[in-house]
Every structure is written in structure tokens, then in C-alpha cells.
Amino acid sequence: MGVYVxxxxxxxxxxxxxxxxxxxxxxxxxxxxxxxxxFLGLMSRTVGFIFDTPQPDLWVMDPKVQFVDDVKPLQDTxxxxxxxxxxxEWAVPLYKGALRARLPNGTFQTCNVIGLDDATLVAGPPxxxxxSLADLxxxxxxxxxxxxANGKLAKPGATPTSPRVPLRVGDVLELNDNRAVVVxxxxxxxxxxxxxxxxxxxxxxxxxxxxxxxxxxFILAKVRSGYSSRDVxxxxxxxxxxxxxxAPQFKGLTIRYFxxxxxxxxxxxxAVGLGFLVGVAIVGQTFFSFIVDNxxxxxxxxAMGANNRLLFHMILLQTVLxxxxxxxxxxxxxxxTSILAKNSELAFYLPWQVPVVTVLATSLITLITTVASLxxxxxxxxxxxxxx
Amino acid sequence: MSAxxxxxxxxxxYATGTTMTPALQGITLEIQPGELFMLVGPSGCxxxxxxxxxxxxxxxxxGMCRIFGEDLKSMSDEERTAFRxxxxxxxxQAYNLIPSLTAAExxxxxxxxxxxxxxxxxxxxNEVLRHVGLGAKLEAKPAELSGGQxxxxxxxxxxxxxxxLIVCDEPTSALDHTTGGEIMxxxxxxxxxxxxxxxxxxxxxxxxxxxxxxxxxxxxRVVRIAHSPDELELETSKD
Ligand SMILES: Nc1ncnc2c1ncn2[C@@H]1O[C@H](COP(=O)(O)OP(=O)(O)OP(=O)(O)O)[C@@H](O)[C@H]1O
Ligand SMILES: [Mg+2]
Numbered sequence: 355m356g357v358y359v360x361x362x363x364x365x366x367x368x369x370x371x372x373x374x375x376x377x378x379x380x381x382x383x384x385x386x387x388x389x390x391x392x393f394l395g396l397m398s399r400t401v402g403f404i405f406d407t408p409q410p411d412l413w414v415m416d417p418k419v420q421f422v423d424d425v426k427p428l429q430d431t432x433x434x435x436x437x438x439x440x441x442x443e444w445a446v447p448l449y450k451g452a453l454r455a456r457l458p459n460g461t462f463q464t465c466n467v468i469g470l471d472d473a474t475l476v477a478g479p480p481x482x483x484x485x486s487l488a489d490l491x492x493x494x495x496x497x498x499x500x501x502x503a504n505g506k507l508a509k510p511g512a513t514p515t516s517p518r519v520p521l522r523v524g525d526v527l528e529l530n531d532n533r534a535v536v537v538x539x540x541x542x543x544x545x546x547x548x549x550x551x552x553x554x555x556x557x558x559x560x561x562x563x564x565x566x567x568x569x570x571x572f573i574l575a576k577v578r579s580g581y582s583s584r585d586v587x588x589x590x591x592x593x594x595x596x597x598x599x600x601a602p603q604f605k606g607l608t609i610r611y612f613x614x615x616x617x618x619x620x621x622x623x624x625a626v627g628l629g630f631l632v633g634v635a636i637v638g639q640t641f642f643s644f645i646v647d648n649x650x651x652x653x654x655x656x657a658m659g660a661n662n663r664l665l666f667h668m669i670l671l672q673t674v675l676x677x678x679x680x681x682x683x684x685x686x687x688x689x690x691t692s693i694l695a696k697n698s699e700l701a702f703y704l705p706w707q708v709p710v711v712t713v714l715a716t717s718l719i720t721l722i723t724t725v726a727s728l729x730x731x732x733x734x735x736x737x738x739x740x741x742x
Numbered sequence: 743m744s745a746x747x748x749x750x751x752x753x754x755x756y757a758t759g760t761t762m763t764p765a766l767q768g769i770t771l772e773i774q775p776g777e778l779f780m781l782v783g784p785s786g787c788x789x790x791x792x793x794x795x796x797x798x799x800x801x802x803x804x805g806m807c808r809i810f811g812e813d814l815k816s817m818s819d820e821e822r823t824a825f826r827x828x829x830x831x832x833x834x835q836a837y838n839l840i841p842s843l844t845a846a847e848x849x850x851x852x853x854x855x856x857x858x859x860x861x862x863x864x865x866x867x868n869e870v871l872r873h874v875g876l877g878a879k880l881e882a883k884p885a886e887l888s889g890g891q892x893x894x895x896x897x898x899x900x901x902x903x904x905x906x907l908i909v910c911d912e913p914t915s916a917l918d919h920t921t922g923g924e925i926m927x928x929x930x931x932x933x934x935x936x937x938x939x940x941x942x943x944x945x946x947x948x949x950x951x952x953x954x955x956x957x958x959x960x961x962x963r964v965v966r967i968a969h970s971p972d973e974l975e976l977e978t979s980k981d
Contacts, residue, residue, distance in 0.1 A: 367842020659827025
């Protein structure tokens with residue numbers, strides 16, 4: 355065991371190199387953790403609305419819809435057709451569209467308006483902060499999401515320099531020239547679009563929305579017990595020509611759309627890959643030169659009777675220590691930023707898989723580094739110890 | 743008692759590009775237990791190569807070399823390494839102490855390599871350091887020690903696990919005359935105990951008189967063996 359203390363002292367004794375290696379690993383794991391969690395954050399935001407709407411078993415829509423924000427309106431009669439499909443317990447309409455809100459100071463802000471079935475209010479926000487969902491039944495009632503109320507929909511302060519005042523229950527908005535009264539503030543999972551979300555009833559949404567022939571965005575359906583969602587989805591498709599997806603299917607559809615049609619995965623993939631390469635370069639290079647610096651001492655250890663296995667263990671211990679300290683530091687900073695960014699526009703999602711992947715990546719760097727230096731150490735002739 | 747080192751017709755060449763440089767061209771030599779044997783000769787005559795073969799860190803090409811009766815060439819690399827760990831101590835011209843370790847830690851290394859407990863190894867290292875006159879410098883780093891003190895630490899390191907053979911390449915040539923003499927006195931007093939054999943390669947004629955025998959090498963061969971420096975000078979002056 356004592357030799358390992360020696361190995362650690364040799365490592366830490368070479369302060370400059372030690373810090374450089376720890377820095378390299380920290381930077382790498384910071385980049386990998388941060389980029390992956392922003393990527394996952396963005397991806398989970400794309401399906402935030404589906405996530406917030408757990409009540410229906412099936413999301414019924416135009417078959418050409420490619421993702422959750424890609425609304426292709428349906429005729430109202432489709433709702434009755436879906437209700438008529440065997441195995442459907444209930445089916446409710448949902449309006450989802452972008453409407454312009456006029457703020458008290460005269461500026462306009464596009465909002466994401468969700469119209470909920472008047473009778474059931476299915477698909478309402480998951481958490482109410484002020485007021486209650488049932489308050490939507492009051493005249494002209496709307497519920498505004500917290501981020502929108504505090505941010506884009508906040509009212510200007512009393513003087514130009516004073517802070518903006520968040521929108522509160524009782525405040526009045528103008529949505530497409532219609533009066534709307536804030537009856538509640540809700541917290542919704544952030545969506546990919548950073549626009550404010552306004553919840554209201556389906557019939558009121560119809561009134562707010564510009565007159566068009568078709569306004570029904572989605573039909574949310576519950577499957578009767580004893581029926582499988584898959585079979586009922588198939589029946590809906592046969593009888594109405596509409597696509598019906600379970601929530602996981604709809605999330606998958608949306609995420610695949612973003613993966614295929616945006617540069618997001620490539621950009622983040624490149625950032626992560628680059629981080630990895632930077633790590634390999636810095637850590638590999640520094641560790642290699644650390645080994646070269648120590649070649650003479652490794653040779654002496656070999657001459658004195660350290661076999662290759664022991665030297666391998668010593669070097670492994672050194673790289674593992676660098677790996678642990680460095681990735682701990684990097685992931686710590688990443689976790690800290692994600693905590694600090696919790697209530698900001700930044701998308702951070704740090705599930706346990708991210709640190710695991712980061713640790714695997716750093717281990718890989720460590721392993722590459724170790725193996726690269728080992729070749730040099732194993733082929734080291736102890737005879738060099740006597741050379742000048 | 744059988745010889746500590748027994749070399750017969752040992753040859754060794756180095757490959758440099760396409761040509762082979764012969765370094766040892768048939769060395770026949772015996773070194774006895776309890777003997778201080780010096781190897782001298784002009785630069786490039788093969789002293790370091792020979793001592794490397796004797797210490798088991800280099801394999802000869804031809805001939806036979808037995809160390810305490812063992813033929814290291816027939817051993818695997820692993821076995822040779824284990825053999826050195828048990829039987830050989832090293833002292834170098836450049837001391838070669840690990841800079842980030844204290845004197846005691848440096849000395850403890852051979853014991854740690856042999857699997858001894860760290861505390862136990864440090865206690866023994868401190869004891870040996872006291873024997874070489876460094877009882878006051880146990881916790882000093884090599885950079886805080888003079889050349890002579892560093893070489894004492896290196897000697898303690900070569901001694902600590904009580905090997906039967908100690909090899910030294912130019913142990914005094916980085917030291918001034920007085921310090922070199924002190925180091926040699928230390929070798930005679932502390933190192934040459936029991937049946938331990940000591941092989942020292944040196945250029946330093948001022949220390950020749952510490953030797954029991956002196957092997958004079960030239961061009962890869964041992965050309966004569968002298969029992970005292972006077973014998974050497976006599977022969978040199980005859981030429
Ligand atoms: N690793 C090597 N590769 C090639 N040739 C070598 C190598 N080591 C030594 N030689 C050659 O072998 C011969 C003997 O070298 P060696 O180092 O044994 O001499 P030496 O007597 O120790 O010399 P010095 O007194 O200068 O230390 C020299 O010609 C040297 O150039
Ligand atoms: Mg030499």
C-alpha cells in the first residue's frame with residue numbers, strides 16, 4: 355500500500371502538471387455535463403406541454419402533424435366522430451395557438467394560448483400558484499404562466515427606471531381585441547417557445563382566435579378500461595382518418611422532429627465531442643509529459659524491483675485521482691450553474707445519466723492516457739538508470 | 743564460499759541503426775562476497791554496461807553471468823525484477839532521489855516495493871538514515887540537502903532492504919574530494935557488512951585505495967586486476 359502513497363506524492367509533488375491535468379479533466383467534464391444537460395433541457399422543453407397534460411391516453415390530430423407545436427386544425431365534427439369510436443371513454447377538444455396580447459403600455463406580445471374543454475378543463479396547468487383552475491369559468495377568465503407573468507407580460511414600473519411589476523390576479527389583458535381577466539397564475543413546464551402561456555376555456559379561445567373555418571387543434575381522448583390504447587388508436591385512425599398517439603409516442607414524434615430538422619443535436623454533439631477532444635489533448639499531453647518527466651524515477655523503481663504490474667497500478671492510481679478530482683470539480687461547477695439557472699431562460703436538465711456519461715467519458719480519457727503512457731513505461735529499460 | 747558474481751565470456755552489443763556497437767567483448771570475472779570491487783577504465787570501455795549485466799538490469803548476448811549462483815538470463819523479466827528487489831541495491835552518480843519525497847520516504851521505497859507496511863518501512867528507513875549520519879535530516883526533501891547528504895540518502899536507500907549486492911556507478915564523481923572520501927568511508931563501514939558484495943564503477947583515482955581489488959577495463963574487456971592503486975600506477979608507469 356505504501357507504494358501508492360509514493361505514487362500520489364510523485365503526482366501531487368509535480369504541482370504545475372497536476373493542476374494542468376485536473377484543469378483539463380474539469381474543463382472536459384464541465385463542457386460535457388453542461389452541453390448534455392442543455393441539450394436534454396432543450397429536448398425536454400419541446401415536449402413540455404405533453405408532459406404537463408397527463409390526463410388523456412390518446413392525443414388525436416391531423417396525420418400530418420409533425421410535432422406538438424405543429425398545429426393543423428381539425429373540423430369540429432371530428433370530435434363527435436372520435437367520441438363515437440368504440441373504446442373511447444371520453445374525448446375533449448383542445449385549442450392551441452399563438453395569439454397576440456396587447457399590454458397596458460400598448461406593446462404587443464405573442465402568447466401561446468391553450469383552450470381547455472369548458473366542462474372538464476382537461477389539460478390545465480399542472481401547478482397553480484394563485485387562484486384555481488375552476489376560476490377559468492368566471493367571465494373573461496384566463497390563467498397566465500408564472501414565467502410569462504413575471505417576464506414578458508409584466509407591466510412597466512411607475513417610472514421608467516423602476517422594476518417591472520408582475521402580472522397579478524385581477525389584471526386585465528387584451529387578447530386579439532378581446533378583454534381577458536387574469537384569474538390565476540400557474541406554473542407550467544417551460545416549453546421550447548419561450549412565449550408566455552395563457553390558459554382559458556375552449557369556447558373563450560374560440561372567441562379570442564381570429565375567425566377561421568377550423569380551430570380545433572387536438573382531441574384528447576381517454577380509453578375505456580379493458581381496451582388497449584393501441585387498438586383504440588388504430589380504430590380512431592380507421593374511422594376518422596386522424597392520427598392518435600399515446601403520450602410517449604407523441605413525445606417521441608416531437609423529439610425526433612427536432613432531432614431531424616434542427617441543428618440542435620449536431621451542435622451539441624459537436625460541443626460534447628470537442629470537449630472530449632480538448633480533454634484528451636490537455637490531459638493526455640500533460641500526463642504524457644508528466645510520465646516523461648518521471649521516466650528516470652520510473653526506471654529507478656523498475657531497477658529497484660518494481661514490476662510492470664505495480665508500475666501500471668501506480669500510474670492508474672495517478673490518472674484515476676486526476677480523473678476523480680477533475681471530473682468532480684467540472685461536474686460540481688456544471689451542477690452549480692444548473693442550480694443558478696433554474697429560474698432563467700436557460701434550459702438545464704441534469705438527470706443522473708448525464709454525470710454517469712461524463713464519468714464514463716473522463717474514465718475513457720484517463721484510460722487512453724494511461725495506456726498511451728504505459729507503452730512507454732513497459733518498454734522502459736531499467737538500464738537507463740545508469741545513463742547520465 | 744561460492745562467488746557473489748561469476749562472469750564467463752560475457753558479451754554485449756548495442757544496435758545503433760544498422761550497425762552493432764560491441765560494448766562487452768568477453769568478460770571473465772569473479773567477485774567474492776564481502777569484497778569491494780572497483781571497475782575502472784577509459785570512457786566508453788563498457789563499465790556501465792558490465793555493471794548493468796551484473797545488477798540484472800541488462801541481459802548479456804553471450805557467455806554466462808551468475809549472481810549468487812543464479813543465472814538471470816534464464817529468468818523471465820518478472821522473475822529478474824523480483825530477484826533485484828531481494829538482492830540488489832543501487833547507488834547512482836546523480837543520486838536519483840525522488841524530489842517530492844522526504845529522505846525517509848525515499849529510503850523506504852525498496853521496503854514498500856517488497857510489500858512492507860508504510861510505518862514499519864519508515865521506522866527502518868529512519869534507523870538506516872541515522873547509521874549514515876543523517877538522523878537530523880529524516881524529513882528533508884532532496885532539494886534541501888547537499889550533494890554528499892543526498893548520496894548518503896541514496897546509500898541508505900540501497901542498504902535498507904539488506905541486499906547481498908550493491909552496485910554503484912560513479913558514486914563520488916559529483917562530490918568534492920573530502921565528501922567523496924567520507925562517502926567511501928561510509929561504504930566500507932556500513933555497506934560492506936557480512937558477506938555483501940560491493941561493485942563500484944569509477945573514474946575517480948582518489949578513491950581507488952578503498953578497493954579490495956580493481957578491475958581495469960579497456961575496449962570491452964577486463965585487461966588486468968589490481969589489488970591496490972600502487973599496483974595500477976606501477977603498471978601504468980611501465981607503459
Ligand atoms: N544504449 C546504448 N545504445 C548504443 N550504444 C551504447 C548504449 N550504451 C552504451 N553504448 C555504447 O557501448 C559502449 C560502452 O558504453 P558504456 O556506457 O558501458 O561505457 P562506460 O565505460 O560506462 O563509459 P563512461 O565512463 O563514459 O560512462 C560505448 O561505445 C557506448 O557508446
Ligand atoms: Mg558509464
